Structures are given as structure tokens and as C-alpha cells.
Amino acid sequence: MDKLIFKISKNLLSVSVLKKDAPKEDLNNTNIIDTKELVFSKDYILENIELVSSFLNVVIIKREIKKIIIKDYDIIPLTIKIINNIPSIEELYLKPDKQINYKIFLALLENKHLKFLEVYDIPVYLLERLDINKNLEIKMRTEVFFISNFMIDNNLNTYSDLYYKKNIQINQLFTKEDIEDFNTFININRHLKLITINKFSQSMFNYIVEKLLEEKKSDIKIIITEEGNNLTDIYQTINKSKNEHDKLFKELNIEFKINYSLEYKRKNLIKQLNLNFIKICICSIIILILFLMGLNYYKNYSQARDIKNIEKELKHIINQIDKEYSIDNQDEDIEIIEGEPDYTAPTTTKSTYVSSYYKNYEKVFDTLLKINEDTVGWLTVNNTRIDYPVVKAKDNDYYLKRDYNKYRNSMGWIFMDYRNRIDLLNQNTIIYGHNIKDGIMFGTLRYTLNSSWYTKTANQIITFNTLNASMKWQIISIYKIPNTTDYLTTSFYSKEEYQAFLDMIVGRSIYNFNQSVTTSDKILTLSTCQNRGEERLVVHAKLIIE
Template structure:
């Protein structure tokens, strides 16, 4: 059974969540079961306030989450070699305190506490290699705290920087590994376990320098992946393009090409037959979602007659009813359906009016809906590199271009002059779970398949302004919208024909 242990020593309370096996007989040590604390909060407060205590020292985050509001002491120390979690920080800023000592917290929380005249002291010796900082484009410690993805290129880089990063970070979802050895994989897993990171994927980029060793250890890696799959952790191979191309052209034979052609013919036939089925399944899931979050469905029904070409009809008289009334009140229900929901996107005069999801890669929601079903239509999702609590300079949202118009099928409407000349259409709604946001369209264009517009962060203001100037120059219309170096932008991206993309950019409105 879990209990809270509180030891009085040198005018300090030392607080730890432990179990009943650790009981010791000592007049200066108190034990409270979690159930007792829940039922007797006022009594516990009186007992703890009866001692003259200068400071509370928390030895783990769990004990603070239970005891924080029951302590009347003004000074708090977290004797934990790790940054404060967001759950801890959200509780901390609600307390009546005047001093905090901890390993690290991000600047937005420092600002909140400073406004309340709270003195903050950090006790850490963080040091990172220059190459690690440059390779991951870290600008400050705050960016390390919120970072969801990191990359390593050498074993030495892993061993010198991973531990320090995990002590600071609170958001990691993905490690891109461009080097491989069995020892380094085991080292990474041990460090992730030590600092209690669970939902983290390790992507091993296979290339000419590590391919032989990876092939030798494939069975070991499969077993390891199976072992950790219950913790939402995976080990996955990514083939470097140059390495893949070299191998594929060496190994393919004429007969192989013939087989591929026959396969492609059958695949094309299968895709044609299944296309309508998948879009109908997507339509049913949208209706199910409306029912699950108890909202009134819209009057627009599925229409599979929409052309998949780049030609569209005049949309000036088309009006779509908002499918999801009372959007902010639905998040709790949505999160019970899918914990990956991070916000809601609505583009006027289109069918784009959906919850937005995000996971630790940009592949899953290309083929899965909000319920986790595997479907061709996918779902609308945010780039895994983006943060939602603290927005990046460029937040990117993707969706499939479907014939039925669902997902981003009607993003094509934005290229019609009758759409973009209507000022109401130019204001996009993209809300996070705790913030309502409006975005003003400033660029719409088609472009060859490229990653140039998919940068999420910028080292310098000049680099960002140059990026903005470039995407403005591609626009089909001059929207006369100013974007400054302090602004943040939203990017919507979908397919537009073979190897082309349709892109819409909007700037966050004050």
C-alpha cells in the first residue's frame, strides 16, 4: 500500500511517497495512507501546522502532488535531479509560497511565479556539447524542456548529452538515432527507465555505416521491441534514401520489374474498388464522433461526386453548418475517445471542422482515424515536432485530400477567388485544449513535393522573415497581411495531384 512519509528534521519536513514495508518507529516520522489523506485533509493540515517548520523538501513529485496543498510552509525545495513536470508546475503556481528550489523549470512558469514575488533558485550543473545543441537547434533551456524529438549522430554524443537532456526535458516522444550498436540501445533504454519516460519511440536510421550490425541484431531488436510494446515504446528502422536506392537497383531484376507491374495492376484495381468503401467508413466515423460527443450533426451529407482534379466550382453561395457546436466543452469527451487530441481546426466555407490529433510521428494518422481504426482516409493531425502548450514559430497540420471533401478534401476551396475574396473565410480557427486562437490567411499556393515550407523553428528572426517572404511570394493572391518577427504562423498542407502540395499559411491574430 502506498503511503506518504513525512520526516521532521532540522526544521524541515522531508516528504516522500513510499510503501508500508518501509515503516520505521520514530517520533519524528509520520505516515499517512493516501485514503486517509483524502478523507481527513483538515485534520492533517492542523497536525502539520503544529510544528515550526522553515521548509518542505519533496523527495519525489508524487508526494508533492498529494501533499502540496496541505502544507502551509512558504518555502519549498524539490530534492529531485529532474525538471519539474507540468503537472507539478500547474499545482505549484496555485500555492501561497515565497521561495522554490528545484533542478529546472521553463521560463513561462518562472514568469508566472515571479509575478507572485516568488524567489526561484535552480540547482543544476547542466552542460551540453556544442554539436548536440546545433544538431537539434536548441535556443535555450526552455526549448529543451518542451522538445518532443531529439537526434543523435554518434555514440559519444548520446553518452555525453542524453542524461542531461532527460533531466531537463518533460515532453520527449521520439529519438532519431543515426548511429547503432547494441550497447547504445541498451544505454538509452536504461536512461529512459531511470527518468521515467514511457511513451518514447527510438527510430534507428539504417545507412551504409551501420547496416551490417543492424542486420546481425535484427532478432534481438524484434524481441526488445516486443518487450516494450506494452509501454507504447517502439524501436523502428528507417532506411536512408541513398542507401535504399543503391541496394534496390542492385537487387531488382527484369523479372522483378515484371512482377511489380502485375502487382501494380491488381493493386490499382483494388484501390479503385476500395476507395468508396473507405470514404464511406470515414463518413460513418464522423457521424459516430458527433454522437459520442453528443453534438448535433450538420445538414451536409457525404458526397462522393467531388472531382479529384484541381478544378472547383464557385463556392460563393456555399454555406456549411458548424457540425460541432460548443467546441470547447467537448474536449473532455474527445480525450476519452483519443488522448492524442490536441485541439480543433475550422476553416470557414469548407468541411474542415475537426478535432486535431498528434502522436510521436507523422505516419500513424495517415492511415488511422480518431478511434484508432486503420483506414485509408486517416485523420487531421499536427506535425509531431510541434508543441501545443508553447507554439512553435510554424505549427503544421496535415490531412488527406479526399474526393468526398472530408479531412482536407475541401482545402482546395481556398484557391477559388470567390473563397479568398470573402474576408470571413480568411480567418481560420485553430484552438488548443486551453486556448482559443484565430489565424489570418496570408498565403495560398501549390508547390512541388518539398519540405521547404515545413520548418517549425528558426534560429534567427532574419531567417524567419526570409521564410515568410518566400512563402508570400508563392501565393496566388496578395492578402496584404503583415507578418513580423515576433509572430507565429499556422500551415495547412495536403496533396494536390501527383507529387504536388496545396499549402495555406495563416498568422496568429492578437
């Protein structure tokens, strides 16, 4: 009956077939167990493989063993089955000078812990399967005899060297033997990542590239040494190859790099410094642009915040006047009844809020004129954020860059065309405002282009009051148009000219509002920029209530 002996020497475990039986008196002695030499019969191991594995695992862990050597070919499958249950074993050395068979391969395939395997020889198809399924480095002791400089320079002596080699160097121009051995290497190898060409020729370079593409080798970097080679030939050859195979190089991720010598770098230092200077300038320009963009963003944010603060102040003014107006009205309506001191008049909650602006807009304008004497009216467009006092200057440029408090602000304010009159409305009263992305000023006038907005009857009525009158305006036309000034005429010399103007603006509308417009009507025009200033968004309305 064959017995296996497990011997421990330092951090190494060796397994072999016991050549002779131990003395009976030693086997009967159970008081002492020598963990450096353990003997088990094959039958016992087969029947109790988990028990044997567990026992060995304790010993191996205690002695921090990571390597195991199997000395006899016949016990390799059984021993591998044991170590498959021992996670700490990472290296396996099979000493018999014999090619491993399929049974041994299957046992190895079940192992989840090995990182290194040394064998005499292994069939190519089994090696490839292990390489695909296992993160396992395999070294073979069988020597492969080559006579080429390529094999000698790269120390390629065994099949495993050919299979696992990651980096190769080409130090001499290829001979016939070099070409044959290079072909063998490329056919066998599965891990090549770097090729360094120290001796360059156009024909050899092209041959190497063609072979890599033919075998579809991927993720490879080719480094060409400048020293001792013609740099012009290198440039021309690489560029020509890239032009011919650019698509394949990208698909297979094949890269090229030139390794310049120190002497070359010294000679080209000034050129390099100039190139670095250009790079620094470009980086500086990019940083400057980013800084200016950030500064511009902060400026826009700050100016938008100022506009919103003005909006809050205006709402506060309206609310204050509303409270004063309500108190004044209550004083007028309260009737004092004597003799009923305990009577408390019931209070009711208003169902609809109506600002004092619409009930007593004179008081609102009195307050606004104290803030800005250029105030000429108040504009409200339903279901937008447009709810602002309107100003008017001596030209149409002043309020393009100033807010309601006359402070410089690129977002400007809502202003009336300087040609328009307040006391007696022109045939066409024009109001301008910037289309601000944040939604302030005329930033929400774009809502009027949505069918869900302009089809609602309530949205078709605009409120524009002046210092002299409270007015309602019915929308008759909404459209976008490339930059033009033909809709910005304020007064017309004849009814025919005015009628032609009315027909033009109604004809441009994106929606038919079914409103009749005659030369006796007064028109209100709201105008803002659109599409980065290349177009204008225009809303026209006619006066219906004054």
C-alpha cells in the first residue's frame, strides 16, 4: 500500500511517496506526533481528504508555509486535491521531468489560491486554458533551443518565457533567423506590452508592425530610441505607418513613442523652452479666460441680486400703500353706534387680493417719482414676472445699462421709447427690456410664445398705466423676427401708412387673436432681444380700456 510522506523544512512543504515503512514501534507510539514528518496512506487520504486537509492546514498556518513541492508524478493529482483546500499555499513546484496530463490540469483548474506554478512541460492548449481561467503565473523548465540574436537578447529560453514575456528589445537588425524566431514569439506570446527598438530600419519596423496587426496584438507601446538612428527616417516611417493603419492602431491601442537621448535634448533645449513658453502662455490665457468668466458670472449674479432687491423694495412700497389705503377706507366706512359698547363687528376675509396700485395708483406713482423722477408708468403682463414701473430717458441708451435707482447695471430696466409721449399717447407706444436668462426684466416675455400661454384669454390682456390713466390692452400679435426696426415707428403721417403698419404686425403673428384693428386704435409694443441678439421677440396690443 502506497503511503505519502509530508515533510516540512522551514517554510517549505514537500510531498513524496514513502520508500519504506516506518518501524512498528514508532507507529504504535501515539504519545508523540512529529508534525515535521507526516505519513498517510493513499486509501486513508481518499476516504478522509477533508480531515487530512484540515490537519495539514493547521500545521501550515502555524509554520507560515506558502510553498509546496511534489516529487513523484503519480501522487500529483491527489496532492493537488489536498492543497486545493488549503488557502495559504500560493506556490506549487512539480519536480518530475514529465509533461502534465489532463487529470492534473483538471485538479489545477479547481484551485482558487495558487499564484505560481512550476512544471517541466505543459501542452499549449492546456496552458492557454489555464491562462484564460486563472490568474496564475506558469514557468516551464523545458528548454527551447534558439540560435537567433533576438532570442538571446531577450533571454527567451523556455516556452513559458515566450508565452509570458511582456517587454522585448530589438538591439540588432533582423537576420533570417531573427525573423523566424520573432514570428514564433509573436504566435506564442499572450502578454506582450512593450517593444523597444534600439536599432532602427524602415523595413524591419514595417515588418514588426505588419506582424502585430496580422496577429491582432493589442495594448502595445513601441518605443524607438533616437540615439544612433536617423531621426528623419523614424519620423517619416512612423507617419507613413499611421496614415496607412490609423484605424487599426486605434482599435488595437498600439502607440508609438520616440526616446530622445540627453545629447539631443541639450541641443534642442532652446526649442523645448520656446515650446514650454508657448504652453505656459496658452495655460495662462486659459486661466485668464476662466478667471474672466468667473468674474463675469459673479458680476451677473451681483447685478441680478441688485435687481431682485429693487423688486422687493417696490413690492414693499405697494404693500405699505395698500395698508394705508385699507385703513383710510375703514375709517370712512365705520359707523359708530352708541349704547351698544359690547358689540363687535364681524370680520370677513378678502377672497381676492386687489393691490392698492389698481385702486389708488396715484399714491403709488407719487412714491415712485420720489425714487426716480423718470417714472412714467407701470407694466404688468399676466402669468409672467413682468410687473415693473416703466421709466423714460432723453434717449434709448441710458436705461440699457442702468437700473431703477439709476445705478450702473448691465441688466438695465424697463423703459419707454424716448420719442413717446405720456400725456397724449402716440399711435405706437414702445417699451423695451433686456431678455435676462434669470427671468428678470423681459426674461419671461418668452412665455408668450407658448400656445399654453397665448390661448388663455386672461393672458391676452396687458395692464399698462401711466401717470395720467389706468389702461388695459388687448394682445393682437406675437412674433419673433430677425433684427429689424420697421415695427418701431411711433407716429404715422397718414391713415394709409398707419393701416399698412397695422396689417404688417398682425400678419406676422404666430397666432390669430381674431381682433379687429383700425387706424383709430392705439398700439402698445413690447420688444426684447431673442436668440443671442440675432432676433427680436415682439408683442403688440391695442388699447381697449382707459
